[in-house]
Each structure stands twice: as structure tokens, then as C-alpha cells.
Amino acid sequence: MNIHEYQAKEIFRNAGVPIPPGEIAHTADEAAAIAKKFGGTVVIKAQVHAGGRGKAGGVKLAKTPDEAKAIAAKILGMQIKGLVVHTVLVTPAADIATEAYAGIIVDRASKKAVFMVSPAGGIDIEEVAATTPEKILRLPVDARYGLLDFQAMRMGEFLYADIKQARAAAKILKQLYRAFSESGASLAEINPLVTTPAGDVLALDAKMVLDDNELERHTDLMALRDETAEEPSEVLARKANLTFIKLDGNVGCVVNGAGLAMATMDLVKYYGGDPANFLDIGGSSNPEKVVNALRIITADPNVKAILFNIFGGITRTDDVANGIVTATKQNPLKVPIVIRLTGTNEEIALKILTENGFSAMTDMDDAVQKAVQLATGGKAA
């Protein structure tokens, strides 16, 4: 789960990380009032689940409350990578002497949480890794012991020659690790970690991604989810316990299992079509899930044909068939449907479908080709 910068900052602050104050605004007037309260120059930052906010014009300085109002009016409602900005963070502008990077992620190869720190901060860390890898220190953490003092200090000294700043950074890294592990995060990042002309070390930005699998343990963090910052169809799918990702094509796909769902999308492309979505109805065979899946897919006006690809293992294909019948009785389909199912209770499923006027196929390739033909009006191969 993605959370916003201001939410991540709150979590980091609670762990002790020094972060300048800030308040959020949903309107230009609110932004002006906050700027007036802080006095002096403020930074107005779009709160949106997308990287590259600065480049997109979503981060701007304002010298006066009037200017803050004008800038906030421009940023609120703007689209960054297709996502509309509903909230801005207003924070006093800090004097910056140097910019560094500090982050922690779960690394698949070492099977550990790994810190990455670099004195070259403020920019995309992947770019630093690609062009000047010697400017990055990677440090794996054994989860059983946590980040040890000497490890934090080694990173502090890698970042700063000044011992006081190195110590301050080490302390921040330990606080960052605490925030990361106690929140059940899969990523926590400070970019930039700055020094001020007075020599203080501060976090000016904060990013955090929470592990969806851990949210059950953190009901307080669950409340941070901002559904207005997500694709509406994906919010609906999550509530129906479906894994759904919207894409730009016109063949709506309903599949059981993530790997088979990806392979189905690939096969749609292979036969000259374009998938409208990724949708995994999961392993359990609940007709209600099929009803919800069809509701979400048919709401997409791009969808010109619907393709079911079900390999019944735990999933009972007769449950899927019943789901299709129920759903189409409630909301008759306006686009053609191609059903492929095989496996558990296949004979019963075929009988249910035939009795209700549907035909079904058993071969995956045949079904995909037919769905592509229907979606493209027979133009594709």
C-alpha cells in the first residue's frame, strides 16, 4: 500500500526523525492560511502516489501567502502520471547545504532488508546506482538483530566527513529502521536527507510503502489508505477480494491464478489483441466473486469482448459457471463473452452454461483467439 509523503513524515517523526513542520491543504485558501502561519518562504508539494513530482511541476516555492494561494490553485487538480492531485503539503522552505539519500528496501536476492545510502541525494537513486555506483553504500540487516550501532555509524561516516553530522545521520538511520520494521513496510526512504548551513541534519522528504500482507497487524496504518488517490475500479476490486489492474486494451480478462492471468494477457497480445485488465479471482470458488468481477469489467467502456480462462483445481468450474449465469441475469451483457474452462466439475459447468444459452471451450488458445477476433471485429489474425 502506498501512503502519502505527509503520512510517511508523521510515522518517521513519531520514530524521532528530525523533520521540519508541515500541514496539508485541500484548497488554495487553506494553503494560503498555512503559509501565513509559517511566515517566510514555503514549499508546496503535491501529495500523489507517483514519482517525479518535481519534474511534473508538482513541487514549487512560494514567497508570500498570495503566491502560495496561486501555486496551490495550480497544483490542486493537476494530473501527475494520470493521477489527480487532491492534497498539497505546505512546509517552510529549509536552507540546504548538502543533499544525501537514505533508504531501506527488502532485497529478494539476499532475503534481507537492505539499507542504501548515498551522499549524492536529491535525485533518482537508480540513476546514481547506474552511473556512479561507488557513491552508494549497501548494508544488509539481519532482522533478528536489527540495525546495529556500528552499522548505522558506518553509514553515517560514509555520508558525512563531519563526525557530528555522521553521528546525527546514524541516529536518524536507526530511527528510520525502527519506523520501517514496526510499520511492516517494504520500503522507507528519505530523499533528500539534508544538512543546513548551521550543520543540522534533517529529512526533507519521506516515502514509505507498506506491505499489504502486514496491514492486518496495523489497523492504525490501514486508515492511511487514500482511496481518492487510486483507480476507482481497483478500489472496488479490492473490496470484493479480487486482484485487478486496469490496462488500456479491449479484451476483458477473468482468470483464476496470477500466473495464468499473466499468461492469458500475453496470449491475447500474441494473437494480435490487447488486454483490458489483469484480474485474478483467486483460488476459492465463490460465485459472488465472479459476479463482482463481471461488474468491474463491464464498467470499462473500452472492453469489446470478455474472456474467461478458468483452470479448475481448487476452483470449482461449476461455481464459476453459476457466477456467470447469475451475473448476466442481473446485468445482461452488451459485449460478447468467450468462456474457457477445464478441470474440477467441468461436466457440470458445461451443462449449466449450455442450459443458459452459453457455449464454452476447453482449449486456452482457441478461446483467446476467438475473444481477440470478437474484440477487434475480426481484424486481427
Next chain:
Amino acid sequence: MSIFIDGSTKLVVQGITGRDGSFHAKQMIEYGTHVVAGVTPGKGGQTFEGTVPIFNTVADAVKETGANTTVIYVPPMGAADAMMEAADAGIALIVCITEGVPVLDMTRVYPFVHEKGARLIGPNCPGLISPGKSKVGIIPGRICTPGPIGLVSRSGTLTYEVVFQMTRVGLGQTTCVGIGGDPINGTNFIDCLAAFEKDPDTRAVAMIGEIGGTDEQDAARFVKEQMTKPVVGFIAGQTAPPGRRMGHAGAIISGSSGTAAEKIQAFEDAGMSVAKRPKDVVALLQARLRP
């Protein structure tokens, strides 16, 4: 022969009285797997289906039955503890079916299990089956048949699709292993490839990968440097957009790494046959098996 499980497998089912655990315990018993014990805390002393003794702890189950393998169907928040309990009890092979185990839990489980010398398969996996001998997990028995192919995959139903297509044309399997779709899992492709290379009955291997991480690329290097048996590969997720988690927690293209294209390239560089469609895996295996 086969890898990891066979007729000598003596299985414990952790979570045997739960909805999934009880359903699949029955299926495994029907298939012929030696299910020697179940574990559900608080239900020790009872029996499952009148035949399988239930214990409160894995340690008790091992002591009383000599179990050497476990399969875990406990809910996600308790799965990490279940895996570590099994390793601590001296179980040699731990198969965790549970989906949704927090990844930070796995950063603790992995070193623990490793130090106890146990092999962990999963979590978030369909388990494994050595057709005709033993099945541990949820792979449907009737879609498999004994034969010369070793299969290893990160997926569940996509594996069924490929196995079923093989079985339909009479191409059987020594063992099918689902290693799971999570970012941190106990057994990777290389572990399975090495075992298939050593298994005298396995003549060719099918490797079904997907986007995310570099496990397939590492495996391709292993194939090139260490394998004498032919390997056929398939990668799911060629049309997946970057930065989005495609169902499996581990199936995500991060930045520019973990794409299907780079994995397919690695397979080709290693001299593997790469299937464009799932059904092509069968024909490529048959071609590589011809003398």
C-alpha cells in the same frame, strides 16, 4: 526416482482441522501420501477422519510418528511461527502453502530454517507432487502422470495448465514443484534444477517463470554452467506494466529490472528452448527429448 518427496515421505499437516487443511489432507490421503499426523494447538489427542492422530505441537508429532515432512495451511499471521516450529522440531522438508505471509516475517524465517538445516518450499505455493508416489500441497493429482520431465514453477494454475497439456499427450513427470510467487521464498529455481540434474529418472526440465526479481536470470546462468539435461523455459507477464504488483507479491517490475524480456534473453543466452505460449512447452520438451 523423483526429487524432495517420494514413497518414504511421512507427512504432518499443520492446520489439519482448518477449512483448507482438512480438505487438502483428505485429497492427499486419497492420492496415497502417507499422512502420519496433524497439528492443531489445543486439539491434541483427537483424530482426523478417525485415522490420523492430531497433536498440539510439531515436536510431539515428530516424536510419536517419525514424520519427516510438513505442509502448512495455517493463516498468514501465524505461518512464520509454524515454519520455525517445524524447523525446530527437526522436520527436513517444510512446505508452506499459505498466501499472504508478511515479507518481513520471511526475513526472520529464512535464516532460522536455514540454520536448522531444513528445506523450505514456499510460502504462497501450490506445493509439489511426485506422480504415483506422493503429493504434498494442492496440485490436483489427476492432471499429472509419471514420466521423465521435472517441472519447476513460480505459479499455481499456470503450472496446472502446462502439466495438463503434457499429461494429455502422455508426457509424464518425475516431480512438479511450485516454489511460490513471493519475493522471499525458501527454495529457488536453482535448488530444483540442481536436484533434477542429479535425479537419474529426470531427462528434461520445464521451468515456468514470471516477471519480478532475478531468480530466472540466475537460474539461466546455472543451466549454462552446470546442467547437462535440456531445459525448456516460459515466462509469464510479457504484457505486464512496470511498477504494478501482478497478483503475486513477487511479480512486479521494479524500475527496469525483472522484465519478461530480460528473462527470456537470459534463457536464450543459456541455450534453453523458450516457449512463446504455454502449450509450446510440450512440443519443445518432446523435441529436446528426441535422441
